[in-house]
Amino acid sequence: MILYGRFHSPFVRRIAIWLNLQGRAFQHEPIMVTGEDFDRLKSINPVGRVPALQIDNGPLLIETAAITDWIEDTAPVETRLLPPSGTDRMEAMRTIAYANSLAEKAVALVYDTIRRPEELHWQDWIDRLSAQCRGALDLLEASAPQSGFFGGQNPAGADAAAVASYDFMKRTHPKVLTEPYPRLEALSQRANQLQAFARTIPD
C-alpha cells in the first residue's frame, strides 16, 4: 500500500504511526498539497488532499477516519488499536475526536496565518481558531493519562491521533500555546521515544 502526504500533516502522521504500531509495511509518497505537487496530487486524489491511501489491488481511500477504519478492519485482532466495543471504545473515539478537532483547527490556522497573504489576514477569525485550538487542547489534556498511554501500557490509536495533533500544534503555533499542557507534553515525549512514532517525526 502507498500512503500519500508528508508527515508534516497531523492526519498523514496519524496514519503512519497507526500502521507502524501494527507492524504493517507501507510505501511512503511524501507529496505536498501546494505548489508543483498539487496537479500531481489531484491526478491521484481529485480532491487534492492528503492523507490518501492506495490499497494493494484495491481503491484509493481518502479521509483519515475512513482510512483508519479500513486499517483496523483489515488488521489481525491482536494488533488492533481500538477497543472492540463498549465504554472503552467510546472513550477512545472521544479522544480521537478531540485530537481530530485540534488537527483541523490547527491546520486551518496555518492557512489563515502562514498561507494567506498578510493583507488578507482576518484577526477575528485567527483569534477564533486559536481559541478553538486551545479548547481542543484543554479537552485532550484533561483526558490524557498521567503515565503510560491512552492505550494503557502500550500506545493505541488514540495515542497516534493525540501525539500527531499535539506535536503539529506545538511545531506550527507555539505562540498559541499560552498555557503548559504537562500531560500531553509528557505523553508526546514518551511516545516519540518509540520507533513507531520517531520514524514519523517531520524534518
Ligand SMILES: N[C@@H](CCC(=O)N[C@@H](CS)C(=O)NCC(=O)O)C(=O)O
Ligand atoms: N478531513 C480530512 C482533513 C485532511 C487535511 O486537512 N489535509 C490537509 C493537509 S494537513 C490538506 O490536504 N490540505 C489541502 C486542502 O485541504 O486543500 C481528513 O480527515 O483526512
